[in-house]
Amino acid sequence: MRYSAGVSGMRVRRHLGRAVAGVVAMAALTSCSSETAAQWRRFGLLEPASDQAPAMGNLWVGAWIASLVIGVLVWGLIFYAIIRYRRRPGNEVPRQTKYHLPMEILYTLVPFLIIGVLFFFTIRAQNTVLAKEDAPPHTINVVAQKWSWTFNYMEQDNPDVGATVHTVGTMSDLPTLVLPVGETVRFNLASADVIHSFWIPAFYFKLDVIPGHPNSFDVTPSKIGDYDGKCAELCGTYHANMLFKVKVVSVDDYNAHLKKLASEGKTGEILPPAAATHLPSTPTASATKEEGE
Numbered sequence: 229m230r231y232s233a234g235v236s237g238m239r240v241r242r243h244l245g246r247a248v249a250g251v252v253a254m255a256a257l258t259s260c261s262s263e264t265a266a267q268w269r270r271f272g273l274l275e276p277a278s279d280q281a282p283a284m285g286n287l288w289v290g291a292w293i294a295s296l297v298i299g300v301l302v303w304g305l306i307f308y309a310i311i312r313y314r315r316r317p318g319n320e321v322p323r324q325t326k327y328h329l330p331m332e333i334l335y336t337l338v339p340f341l342i343i344g345v346l347f348f349f350t351i352r353a354q355n356t357v358l359a360k361e362d363a364p365p366h367t368i369n370v371v372a373q374k375w376s377w378t379f380n381y382m383e384q385d386n387p388d389v390g391a392t393v394h395t396v397g398t399m400s401d402l403p404t405l406v407l408p409v410g411e412t413v414r415f416n417l418a419s420a421d422v423i424h425s426f427w428i429p430a431f432y433f434k435l436d437v438i439p440g441h442p443n444s445f446d447v448t449p450s451k452i453g454d455y456d457g458k459c460a461e462l463c464g465t466y467h468a469n470m471l472f473k474v475k476v477v478s479v480d481d482y483n484a485h486l487k488k489l490a491s492e493g494k495t496g497e498i499l500p501p502a503a504a505t506h507l508p509s510t511p512t513a514s515a516t517k518e519e520g521e
C-alpha cells in the first residue's frame with residue numbers, strides 16, 4: 229500500500245514538473261518583445277491610431293480591471309466557503325442560513341451598483357467617440373456592398389483637389405481608404421444591400437452600415453501608418469473577405485492621392501443601387517451618380 233502511494237506520488241511530481249516547465253516555456257515565448265508587453269497592458273488592443281481611441285481604450289481596460297477585482301473577490305469567497313465549511317467528521321452539513329435579509333439585500337444591490345458604474349463609464353465613452361464637429365474639413369461617403377467597399381471622397385470644396393473622387397473595391401482587389409493625419413473626417417455610411425459594419429480596429433471604433441438608415445461619425449486619425457479595415461457584421465457567404473486597407477498619410481499625400489484618382493477618371497460619387505436604397509436622406513443628393521464601375 230505504502231509502496232504504491234510512493235510511486236503515484238512520484239508520478240504526480242513528474243507531471244507537475246512537466247506542467248511547470250511548459251508554463252515557463254510559454255511565458256518565455258509570449259513575453260519576448262516590449263510591443264507584446266504593451267499590448268498586454270492594453271488587454272489585447274492594438275496600438276491606438278485615432279484621437280477617439282483613448283476614451284474607448286480606457287473603458288476597455290477599466291472594465292477588465294473592475295471585472296478582475298470582482299472576480300478575485302468572488303473566487304476568494306468561493307474558496308473561503310469551500311475550505312471553511314468543508315465536510316468534517318461529526319459535522320456533515322454546515323449551518324444552513326435561510327431568509328437572511330441583509331445578505332439578500334446585499335446581493336440584490338451590488339449587481340445594480342456594478343451595472344450602474346459600467347453604464348456611467350460606457351455612456352461617457354460613447355458620447356466622446358460619437359461627438360461630431362460642426363464643419364469637419366473632410367467628408368467620405370462609404371457604400372458597403374456584398375462583399376466590398378466604395379469610398380467617395382467629397383472634396384469638391386477642397387482647393388487642392390476640387391472634385392469628388394472615388395475608390396471601388398472588390399474581394400480580389402481590396403480597396404484602400406486613404407486618410408489625412410490630424411484632420412477630422414466625417415464618415416457617412418450607406419449600404420447597398422444588407423447590414424454591414426464599418427470597422428477599423430486600430431481606431432477602436434465600428435459602426436453598423438444599415439440599409440435605409442444612414443449612420444455617420446467623425447474621426448481624427450492620429451498616427452501615420454498602414455492599418456486594416458473590415459466588416460464586423462456577418463453579412464453573407466464572403467463576409468470574411470470584406471476587407472479594406474487603411475493608409476493614414478500627411479495632408480499633402482492625401483491630396484496627392486485624390487488628385488491621382490481624379491486624373492484616372494475616378495470622379496463623381498458612386499451611390500448604392502437605387503432599388504436597394506429608399507434612404508430618407510441620402511448623404512449627398514446633389515452629387516452625380518455613376519454606375520458600372
Ligand SMILES: [Cu+2]
Nearest residue numbers: 424459463470
Ligand atoms: Cu459585410
